[in-house]
Amino acid sequence: MALILSIETSTPICSIALHRDGILIDSESIEVAGAHSERLMIMIQQLLERNQFQTELLDAIAVSEGPGSYTGLRIGVSTAKGLAFAWDLPLIGISTLKILAFAAKSSISDKAYIVALLDARRMEVFHQVFNQDLKSIVSLGSALIDEDSYREILEERPTYFVGDGVEKVSQVIAHVNATFLDTKIDAKHMGELAFENFEKGEFVNLAYFAPNYLKEFKALQAKKNPLLL
Known part of the structure; x- marks a missing residue:
């Protein structure tokens, strides 16, 4: 228990x-x-x-x-x-992307792929591709999205897209095997x-565990020096 x-x-x-x-x-x-x-x-x-x-x-x-x-x-x-x-x-x-893939699992057909997406910025997303058993097919990474993105896996079998990057991807990808899920x-x-x-028994080390930001955080720099105002 x-x-x-x-x-x-x-x-x-x-x-x-x-x-x-x-x-x-x-x-x-x-x-x-x-x-x-x-x-x-x-x-x-x-x-x-x-x-x-x-x-x-x-x-x-x-x-x-x-x-x-x-x-x-x-x-x-x-x-x-x-x-x-x-x-x-x-x-x-x-x-996070495996959580999204799991959330979509009950909605997919047999032998389908799941593309878990998180919005990055502009036309970029964080993504990872899983099969129906939640085994990673395409490793975690970031990608710029265009009309040819994911074409190889879309040609192979039905593919379900899930996550807050779906809105961005659905605007540029049109394929009979593509299904876009509204799963949060x-x-x-x-x-x-x-x-x-x-x-x-797979636990993280409390002392060293840190989030996987995937990209280095960059703070925005002020255009003017407030001390000179």
């Missing part, structure tokens, strides 16, 4: 969930500005209280490890690490993946 708290903050959606042995007990999701920094801890407290669980009953914490929003990932991973340390619990890191990232889809890691 494993009771796992999952945290997902890689996009503007802030979500948490409780699973027992991979089966969803309860979840909560919110998409408002500042939710990650202002609401996450409150949401966790309310979720545990609503289900009458004490922190002592938890067996592990799972967190989306990226890629995704720099700020969102930093807050989510920092919170998960802090709680895991304070409550003496193991921490499980799960790829959510911690409620993390339970089975987290439980698999828990059973295998």
Whole structure:
């Protein structure tokens, strides 16, 4: 038996969930500005209280490890690490794109591909391609999207696109084998993946674990020196 708290903050959606042995007990999701920094801890407290669980009953914490929003990932991973340390619990890191692929799995046909996408900027996306068993076919990376993107796999079999990069991709890719899903990232889809890691004892090192931003964060530089105004 494993009771796992999952945290997902890689996009503007802030979500948490409780699973027992991979089966969803309860979840909560919110998409408002500042939710990650202002609401996450409150949401966790309310979720545990609503289900009458004490922190002592938890067996592990799972967190989306990226890629995704720099700020969102930093807050989510920092919170998960802090709680895991304070409550003496193991921490499980799960790829954001694998969570998206799992969320789409129930909607795809047999022997199809899943392309998990996160919006980067302009016509760029973070992406990873999975088969129906969630085995990686194309490794995690970033790509510029045009009308020829994913042509090779689209010619091979039905391909389902999922994630907040779908809107961008659907504007330039037209193929009979392409299906675009309106499935959003959510911690409620993390339970089975987290439980698999828990059973295998695959935990991250609290001291060294960091989000996978995939790209180096670059702060915008002010055009004018405020000291000279």
